[in-house]
Structures are given as C-alpha cells and as structure tokens.
Amino acid sequence: MLELSGKQRLTSNTDISATNIFYFLLIPAIILWYVYWRLSRRHMIKLASKIPGPKGYPVIGNLLDFAGSSCDIFKAVYAYSFKFDIARTWIGPKLLVFLTDPRDVEVILSSHVHIDKASEYRFFRPWLGNGLLISTGSVWKSHRKLIAPTFHLNVLKGFIDLFNANSRATVEKLRKEYGKTFDCHDYMSEATVEILLETAMGVSKNTQDQSGYDYAMAVMKMCDILHLRHTKLWLRPDWLFNLSKYGKIQETLLNTIHSLTRKVLKSKKEAFVNGVRGSIAEVPQEAITSESVEPESKKPEQHQEGGVIFGQSVGIKDDLDVDDNDVGEKKRMAFLDLMLEASRNGFIITDEEIKQQVDTIMFEGHDTTAAASSFFLCLMGTHPEIQARVHKEMDTIFGNSDRPATFADTLEMKYLERCLLEALRLYPPVPIIARKLNQDVKLVSGDYTLPAGCTLVIGTFKVHRRADIYPNPDVYDPDNFLPERSANRHYYSFIPFSAGPRSCVGRKYAMLKLKVLLSTIMRNFVVKSDIPESEFKLQADIILKRGDGFKVRLEPRKTKQ
Numbered sequence: 001m002l003e004l005s006g007k008q009r010l011t012s013n014t015d016i017s018a019t020n021i022f023y024f025l026l027i028p029a030i031i032l033w034y035v036y037w038r039l040s041r042r043h044m045i046k047l048a049s050k051i052p053g054p055k056g057y058p059v060i061g062n063l064l065d066f067a068g069s070s071c072d073i074f075k076a077v078y079a080y081s082f083k084f085d086i087a088r089t090w091i092g093p094k095l096l097v098f099l100t101d102p103r104d105v106e107v108i109l110s111s112h113v114h115i116d117k118a119s120e121y122r123f124f125r126p127w128l129g130n131g132l133l134i135s136t137g138s139v140w141k142s143h144r145k146l147i148a149p150t151f152h153l154n155v156l157k158g159f160i161d162l163f164n165a166n167s168r169a170t171v172e173k174l175r176k177e178y179g180k181t182f183d184c185h186d187y188m189s190e191a192t193v194e195i196l197l198e199t200a201m202g203v204s205k206n207t208q209d210q211s212g213y214d215y216a217m218a219v220m221k222m223c224d225i226l227h228l229r230h231t232k233l234w235l236r237p238d239w240l241f242n243l244s245k246y247g248k249i250q251e252t253l254l255n256t257i258h259s260l261t262r263k264v265l266k267s268k269k270e271a272f273v274n275g276v277r278g279s280i281a282e283v284p285q286e287a288i289t290s291e292s293v294e295p296e297s298k299k300p301e302q303h304q305e306g307g308v309i310f311g312q313s314v315g316i317k318d319d320l321d322v323d324d325n326d327v328g329e330k331k332r333m334a335f336l337d338l339m340l341e342a343s344r345n346g347f348i349i350t351d352e353e354i355k356q357q358v359d360t361i362m363f364e365g366h367d368t369t370a371a372a373s374s375f376f377l378c379l380m381g382t383h384p385e386i387q388a389r390v391h392k393e394m395d396t397i398f399g400n401s402d403r404p405a406t407f408a409d410t411l412e413m414k415y416l417e418r419c420l421l422e423a424l425r426l427y428p429p430v431p432i433i434a435r436k437l438n439q440d441v442k443l444v445s446g447d448y449t450l451p452a453g454c455t456l457v458i459g460t461f462k463v464h465r466r467a468d469i470y471p472n473p474d475v476y477d478p479d480n481f482l483p484e485r486s487a488n489r490h491y492y493s494f495i496p497f498s499a500g501p502r503s504c505v506g507r508k509y510a511m512l513k514l515k516v517l518l519s520t521i522m523r524n525f526v527v528k529s530d531i532p533e534s535e536f537k538l539q540a541d542i543i544l545k546r547g548d549g550f551k552v553r554l555e556p557r558k559t560k561q
C-alpha cells in the first residue's frame with residue numbers, strides 16, 4: 001500500500017528536481033545580487049561605515065529592530081538615541097540615518113535643496129496625490145507660494161467664530177461623559193475634522209448631512225490604515241497591500257473621501273460663479289465675537305503675533321512669518337476660495353490638483369491637531385497643579401462670563417500657550433521627519449558625511465528631549481517656554497511644526513484653533529487622569545499617539561448658568 005505508482009514516483013521526482021534547481025539558482029542569484037548591490041553602493045557603504053550605529057546582521061542589517069508592534073519599534077529606536085547622537089541603521093539594503101543634534105537638523109531643514117520626502121510618503125499618494133505634503137520641485141514651490149498666504153493670521157482671524165462655535169459644540173458632547181473614563185481623542189478628532197470642513201473647505205458640516213460624518217469617519221480610518229502600512233512590513237509592497245483586506249477597505253474609504261471632495265469642489269465652484277466667497281458655514285449667535293462685528297479701526301491693538309506664540313522658535317523666519325499686513329486684500333481668503341480664484345485667474349492649477357491639495361490639508365490638519373489636543377488634556381489630568389494655573393488664567397481673562405474667546409483673548413492666554421508648547425515638546429504629533437538625500441551632506445556636529453541615496457530621519461521626539469537643551473527633559477514643565485528660557489535655545493531645538501522652507505503651513509491655524517478649543521474645554525471642565533504620565537504607552541506611527549488610548553475623566557468646573 002505504501003508503494004507509489006509509477007506516475008506518482010515520476011511526479012515526486014520531478015518535484016524534487018524542480019525544487020533543487022530552484023535552490024541551486026536562488027543561492028547564487030542572492031549572492032550575485034548582494035555583490036552587485038555592494039559594488040553599486042560602494043560610496044554609500046563607505047560613508048555609512050564611518051557613521052556610528054547599532055550592530056546589524058549581514059544582508060538584513062537592523063531589520064529585526066523594526067519588527068514588532070509600533071510601541072516596540074518606538075522603544076527600540078528611542079533606546080538607540082541614548083547611545084548615539086547620530087545613528088546609522090540598515091533595513092536590508094535601505095540606509096537610514098537618524099539625526100538629533102539641532103545643528104545638523106538645521107543643515108537639512110533650512111535647505112532649499114534637501115526637500116524631497118522619503119519613499120515611505122508614497123503610501124499617501126492614492127489619497128493625497130501630488131499634494132503639498134509629498135510633491136517636490138517646481139510643482140511644490142509654486143503650490144506652496146499659492147497656499148501659504150491662505151494661512152496668514154489675517155485670514156485666520158476670520159475663522160474665530162467658527163472655532164468658537166465648534167468648540168462649544170464639543171463641550172456639549174463631552175458633558176455626556178461626566179464621571180466616566182473615556183478616550184478623549186475620538187472627540188478631538190471629530191471636532192478637528194468638522195472645523196476643517198467649515199474653515200479650510202468653507203462648507204457647512206450641517207449641509208453635508210451624512211456625507212460630512214462619513215467623510216470624517218473615513219479620514220480617521222484612512223489614517224489608521226496608513227499607520228498600519230508603516231508598521232507592518234508585509235503591507236508595504238503595493239501589490240501585497242492591494243491584495244489584502246486593507247487594500248479593499250482603503251479603496252472604499254478613498255471613494256467616500258474623494259466623492260465628498262469632488263462634491264464640495266463642485267458646489268464651491270458654482271457658488272464662485274454666483275459671486276459667493278468665504279465659508280458658508282453658519283455660526284450660532286452666541287458664538288459670534290464682538291471682534292468679528294467691530295469695524296477694523298476699533299479692533300484691539302495687536303501684540304506680537306509671530307514667534308513662539310504661533311508655534312515657531314523665536315527668530316525663525318519662513319514664508320508664514322511675513323508681516324501679515326503685507327498680505328494683500330485679494331489674498332485674504334480661505335484656502336479653497338483662494339485656489340479657485342487662482343485657477344480662474346490663470347494660475348496653472350487643475351481641478352484634480354485642487355482636489356489633491358484639499359485632501360492634503362484635511363489629512364495634515366486633522367490627525368496632528370487631534371493628537372496635540374489629546375496629549376494636552378491628558379497632561380492637564382496628570383498635573384493638577386499646572387491645570388489649576390490654567391484655570392486661574394481663564395478666570396482672569398473671562399471672569400464668570402460665558403462669552404466666546406476673541407482673538408485678543410488668545411493673545412492673553414500666555415500660560416495655556418506655554419502648556420501647549422510644552423505638550424508639543426514632550427509629545428510632538430509628528431515624531432520624526434524623513435527626507436531622501438539626493439546629494440552628500442556634510443554635518444556640523446562631527447566629521448560625518450551623509451551619503452546621497454540615504455533616508456534621513458530627523459528624530460523630533462529626541463531633539464525635544466535632549467538633556468543638554470532642556471534640563472529635566474522628561475518633565476512636563478511649561479516654564480521651559482518662558483521668554484527668558486527660550487531666548488537662548490538653538491532655533492532648531494523646538495521643531496514640532498518642522499522649520500524652514502518645508503515647515504508646516506498650518507502652524508498658525510493650528511495654534512489659534514487649539515487655543516480656542518482647549519481654552520473652551522478648560523473653562524468648563526476639570527480634567528482628571530488615573531494613569532500617571534510615566535505609564536503612557538507611546539506609539540509612534542506617522543503621528544505620535546498613546547497606544548493605551550487618551551483616557552481621561554471630566555468633572556464640571558462650574559454649573560452652566
């Protein structure tokens with residue numbers, strides 16, 4: 001019975017010899033590929049060998065450090081940063097160099113040459129196309145020039161009523177959670193998407209009905225899929241990803257997202273033809289500030305509006321730091337309006353490109369701000385004495401009044417602002433910035449040259465926690481941002497919004513929106529946390545998050561009159 005028939009034996013013999021031939025060819029093929037790879041990358045390998053870094057295995061290099069959960073990867077990479085100021089790692093044939101010295105960071109971020117994004121940003125392409133985040137060269141340059149003025153303070157001040165209306169709506173939703181421990185990120189995320197729909201896109205979330213809600217959910221889920229692709233190695237190749245269930249889910253989500261973007265664009269274009277400009281979102285009467293109805297001449301005198309207050313290190317100038325009065329009247333328009341106006345006035349930008357920029361702003365403006373506000377609230381919960389000072393500041397500014405925050409109020413929120421900047425220091429929503437180098441770059445911190453072709457990773461998280469820059473670097477201390485303490489710090493030692501020509505265009509928008517949202521929440525609640533900061537489980541995907549969820553409890557601060 002055990003004897004095989006002639007046919008079976010034949011099949012079996014054929015299998016064995018085919019397998020043998022396969023291995024016989026595979027091994028030399030790998031060796032040949034390896035030799036070719038080493039010869040063709042001689043220059044890169046030679047320069048890389050002079051850069052310190054953890055020991056790796058032949059062929060796979062340090063690949064094993066990048067396997068495991070996001071929390072594990074984060075821990076492993078962060079541990080290296082204590083051994084090496086600059087670290088070289090190989091993930092198979094891919095060379096990654098991590099920088100954490102602000103002097104080296106400056107070389108890269110201040111440059112107009114090293115602006116190409118690393119290859120991992122391609123995961124965004126099906127969603128964001130060639131939008132500002134991933135584009136490069138002349139397309140990026142001309143679109144950046146078009147978009148940056150739409151984020152100037154003079155434009156943003158016009159959004160303050162919408163910020164207030166949405167912040168108040170968020171507070172009402174949060175009241176339902178009294179007494180429970182819950183994840184505040186869900187609320188921050190929803191509020192952020194809704195505010196972006198009304199401000200940057202200029203549409204009313206109420207008029208979008210179900211499609212607005214579906215859009216917000218789809219944006220959130222797309223972020224989760226992108227996070228997965230960064231951490232699960234097998235989801236990286238496009239063909240494998242497309243075959244996986246995540247590929248199918250992405251297709252459905254993108255359909256929802258792109259349909260709404262197209263719909264919004266269509267209705268905005270029609271409104272444009274009829275001469276309607278600006279956001280069509282409605283603001284309830286109680287959220288309208290006196291500033292927005294006061295004539296220009298009566299508006300409060302402006303304080304320092306650039307610099308630290310709007311998120312940049314003191315003294316750094318980029319294209320967002322031009323004097324806002326220099327932004328001509330014509331340019332004082334919301335993001336989408338300006339793009340449409342530009343395309344009508346002969347600026348070469350197609351409808352598809354406008355759609356890609358809208359999608360980009362919705363992505364970049366959403367997850368980052370949601371993470372920042374969630375970390376802020378958790379930190380308030382874990383530092384009651386700091387929270388008490390924030391409450392005191394709110395009482396000084398607003399007294400017992402329930403009135404909406406004005407732009408002038410946001411300039412008075414100096415302590416809240418320091419708390420926010422300190423939250424961005426300890427928990428930068430974008431924990432790393434990656435670039436592809438197209439030419440060799442000499443560093444300043446040591447005698448090292450980064451080879452062309454490598455992926456350069458700026459470890460923002462570590463830069464912000466260097467003991468030589470921030471005494472007690474792991475302690476949440478908002479006074480790190482007292483003017484006298486920040487004055488002498490290196491420009492590039494605080495880079496939550498990146499810096500230089502490719503810095504975040506939404507920086508001022510984010511700071512203003514966060515101040516209105518967080519001050520409204522702090523005026524209404526006491527935030528409590530049962531989990532001490534030392535037990536936060538950090539998960540560094542594209543956006544830094546708490547792997548254990550942003551768990552807080554809320555108590556009413558005062559009964560609403």
Ligand code: HEM
Pocket residue numbers: 132133134144200360361364365366368369372428429430433434495496497498501502503504505506507509510
């Ligand atoms: C706390 C909130 C935010 C943080 C921490 C943040 C951080 C950053 C960082 C670090 C970059 C550089 C990324 C890189 O080079 O890979 C960036 C770029 C960008 N951000 Fe933000 N961002 C925030 C909010 C926003 C908002 C609200 C918007 C828009 C409404 C926005 C729009 C953009 C865009 C379009 C870019 C690409 C700029 C370019 O490459 O020219 N961001 N952001």
